[in-house]
Amino acid sequence: MSTITLDKLKTIKTLNNISESGLNVFNKDSFSVDNNSENPDAIVVRSFNMHAMEFGNQLKAIARAGAGVNNIPVDKCTEEGIVVFNTPGANANAVKEMVLTTLIASSRNLFAGVAWTKTLDGEGEQIPKLVEAGKKQFVGKEIKGKTLGVIGLGAIGALVANDALDLDMDVIGFDPFISVDTAWNLSRKVQRAMTIEQLFANADYITVHVPLTDGTRGMFNQATFSIMKPDVHILNFSRGDLVNETDMEAALESGKVGKYITDFPNEHVLKMKNVVPIPHLGASTKESEENCAIMAARQVKDFLETGNVKNS
Numbered sequence: 001m002s003t004i005t006l007d008k009l010k011t012i013k014t015l016n017n018i019s020e021s022g023l024n025v026f027n028k029d030s031f032s033v034d035n036n037s038e039n040p041d042a043i044v045v046r047s048f049n050m051h052a053m054e055f056g057n058q059l060k061a062i063a064r065a066g067a068g069v070n071n072i073p074v075d076k077c078t079e080e081g082i083v084v085f086n087t088p089g090a091n092a093n094a095v096k097e098m099v100l101t102t103l104i105a106s107s108r109n110l111f112a113g114v115a116w117t118k119t120l121d122g123e124g125e126q127i128p129k130l131v132e133a134g135k136k137q138f139v140g141k142e143i144k145g146k147t148l149g150v151i152g153l154g155a156i157g158a159l160v161a162n163d164a165l166d167l168d169m170d171v172i173g174f175d176p177f178i179s180v181d182t183a184w185n186l187s188r189k190v191q192r193a194m195t196i197e198q199l200f201a202n203a204d205y206i207t208v209h210v211p212l213t214d215g216t217r218g219m220f221n222q223a224t225f226s227i228m229k230p231d232v233h234i235l236n237f238s239r240g241d242l243v244n245e246t247d248m249e250a251a252l253e254s255g256k257v258g259k260y261i262t263d264f265p266n267e268h269v270l271k272m273k274n275v276v277p278i279p280h281l282g283a284s285t286k287e288s289e290e291n292c293a294i295m296a297a298r299q300v301k302d303f304l305e306t307g308n309v310k311n312s
């Protein structure tokens with residue numbers, strides 16, 4: 001834990017994981033380090049779960065250096081008049097690159113193919129022959145001409161949609177918070193914005209970019225899987241609880257879901273053959289951590305100094 005002190009003696013406590021480099025960059029401008037404040041005006045946090053935390057009576061703001069705010073008790077903060085910021089868009093490019101990387105790599109069975117090839121270590125001169133004999137099990141699918149359904153057309157979803165079009169995919173989109181027409185107007189490059197049922201029924205690949213709320217929790221479940229095409233590939237770089245994992249296990253078992261690429265592996269899906277488990281790396285780049293840290297620190301600094309609430 002470290003504390004950074006702003007000019008005018010206002011303090012921000014960082015609880016864990018916040019990018020050192022981001023803070024260092026900011027340090028150069030206006031921060032000095034102070035490890036002694038126990039009653040901060042603001043807290044900047046990345047992954048630390050704050051639900052059980054007691055807040056000091058001076059706390060005015062919490063900034064999440066990332067997109068999701070499910071580790072922050074937003075309702076409690078609202079009741080207590082504590083402003084909650086996140087950093088929309090600051091890690092969007094990192095997540096987009098990971099989505100496209102894993103979309104293509106898993107469609108080509110690259111992860112399984114690499115893992116299998118490593119098992120040939122020790123086979124000596126037989127390796128080239130074994131490679132040629134074994135490669136048939138990893139024949140993949142091209143994404144060109146296939147339909148990608150993007151759920152959530154915010155900063156990340158719109159970037160994914162635009163780049164997927166450049167890869168010659170057909171892209172369809174849905175956003176749970178705006179109407180089909182508005183989604184279409186906002187995200188001009190999405191070829192068709194549609195209802196979620198239409199998206200589920202038409203997509204060969206589905207990528208989800210919505211926050212976890214009571215309305216989105218479990219949105220991938222037995223009922224929604226039943227509308228989808230067989231062998232659909234689903235990418236989840238948003239939150240694990242968007243998916244009912246028991247239903248996902250059954251859908252993977254039956255082949256309804258051909259691949260589940262998840263940044264949130266758990267005991268239900270990790271054992272399944274067609275899961276591509278990723279250890280929450282979607283936004284983990286040096287650049288994105290720096291962007292998030294700087295945006296969060298700026299939001300808080302601006303708020304403490306001027307009272308402005310600017311979530312960007």
Ligand code: MLT
Binds near residue numbers: 282
């Ligand atoms: C986010 O919420 O921005 C991503 O899941 C990455 C993170 O948790 O840091």
